[in-house]
Amino acid sequence: MDTIAMALVVTVLVVQFAGSGVYFSRADRRLARIEHELDLIMAHLGLEDDDPRLQQAHELARAGRQIEAIKVYREATGAGLKEAKDAVDRMVA
16 A cells, blocks of 8 residues: 555656656747847847857857857857757858
8 A cells, every 4th residue: 555655656746847847948948039039139239249258159160160169158158058059050150
């Protein structure tokens, strides 16, 4: 009987944690979209982020050192891997 109760508790906990993971990934996607829109607005207004690390990321990307550029971009912005990779790819394009 105790084994069944313990299995039920573990199952409930797993389901709750799995559900919260979906929420975080949805929130991450929303945040990435908002940041992208903010980047577009800044570009439209002719504003630039003056962080020297972003300039370093641009230089690394143009020099063909994409992995290093992604790392620097992530450190400067706190972006996720995919977002940083997409940003570095846009720098090169």
